[in-house]
Amino acid sequence: NHVRVLNRLPGVDLRAVSDPSAEAVERATRSRMARAYSDYVRMLANEDLELVVVAVPTHLHEEVAVAVLESGCHLLVEKPLAPDVPTATRLVELASTVDRIASVGHIERYNPVLLAAKRGLRSGELGRIFQVRANRTGPLPARISDVGVVTDLATHDFDAVRYLVDHKIERVFAETARRMHRSHEDLFSGLMRFDDGSIALFDVNWLTPVKIREMRVVGEGGMYVIDLLAQNLFFYENADVGYWSDATGRLGVSEGNMVRYRIDRAEPLETELSVIVRSIRGEDFEYVSMLDGLYAVALADAVKQSSELHEPVFFSEPALVLASRR
Template sequence: MTPPGTHRGLVAGLGAMGSNHLRVLSSMDGVEVVGVIDPDATRRDHAGFPGFSTLGEALAATGAGFVCLAAPVDELPALATEAIEAGSAVLVEKPMAPDEDAARAMIELAEARGVLLGVGLVERCNPAVRALRERIESIGRVYQLHARRLSPFPNRDSMLGVAIDLATHDIDVMRFVLGEDVDRVFAETAQRRHERAEDLLCSTLRFSGGQTGLLEVNWLTPTKVRQLTVTGEDGMFVVDYLTQDLSF
């Protein structure tokens, strides 16, 4: 019997990100994974949870209170709509939709139905980022934030380009720790080695509080770098996303 107060959920999509979500959710107290959804029967069988080929089938069988969506991006709007219409809260992987119109439609539907819709901007949950947010006032006025998110090409089917697949994390973290919105953006992108999408982005951001943000993002470097440097009038913080360390 499920203990009172337990959140019962589904994971839709068992690729790289969906498998990560399944691993984390299944280890959390107060959460019960009641099913997984994937068109691939082998993936479903290996997951170790009740498997379904469609979200509708899973919702009808389980009455899950939330759905974690990690399917290919073109499928996310329809899946989110189905879950929201059923009254289930939704955590959707980013990018949440293939274009802005589809994303806004998802948000508007969730608001109209009073259903929680969240996006998997998971760097907000990184302990180093949360510590930075708590301590950022200690360096006084913030002058600049410089993010470097570099790696080899991941070669996953869902890749849309570094702007929407990677840089969204850094823009979100900058807004999160500053509590400011972006006023203007200048960016250059390029396709240097890969045919499917841009693999390099350099960008300058201006925030509403006057701070400057710099983004270096690519799928071209041989080693993985995930770093944020915040420079202020009284010091500097460096976040290493990979080791989850914050240094001053």
């Protein structure tokens, strides 16, 4: 998908693709001008590149991303940033020492429906946020073998919920299970509490025959229902918020208007890559940072720890030693 989108982006010249699988790299470069490599190190040495997209198994992210940054290229590394916090921390600290764009592919942050919901929250339409529910389920993917559903799939929602709530996380509680995956958890249910009192609930698995990507945000002013796949945003108004609640000082809940917002639908991957390209040109800096990627990995580690202990875990801010950019 990255090759497909980069090949058609205006002003982008797709120079090379590297994959150890001869079949995969032939398929990616077929009918394209990009050169094929079986070894990414040779690609970095031979090609004059500005941006490299790292979409390899999670346990290889550090090895490849370090080589990319040390070669002087800008970097987009797929999520999750790394399989664990120490590895993610090393990558964030390295990225802080180079004068290059380094971003993590939390693609929902470029989904137009999530961006529309965030604009609504910033405008105060929902008022204070009470609760966020994230439902991300679907079939077991054959391609994922090195990490479980928490690290691979739930990190999408950890990042998206942090983005919407925009408050510090106090603690998490989780239960996980392995039902069909050979070596990792494929079922996760969890809770997250923020320092403003808002609560997030997560339902994530690789066990559901149908693919679901939904979020619900409940606040004083009503509820957003966000369909991330269909890119639909519905607002269910709380009719008790307004004149009478302002006049009496009392809050209640009753059914009000329902609004389906118009969304200018777009492919999130294309938006993501466009933002990265514009950022390299100095035109846009609204990309997902390496630090955001670290937070998602840290939350995944806290969730897995809570599941092992069967008790809540207080969330600690990642400890970093960041350098000033040259």
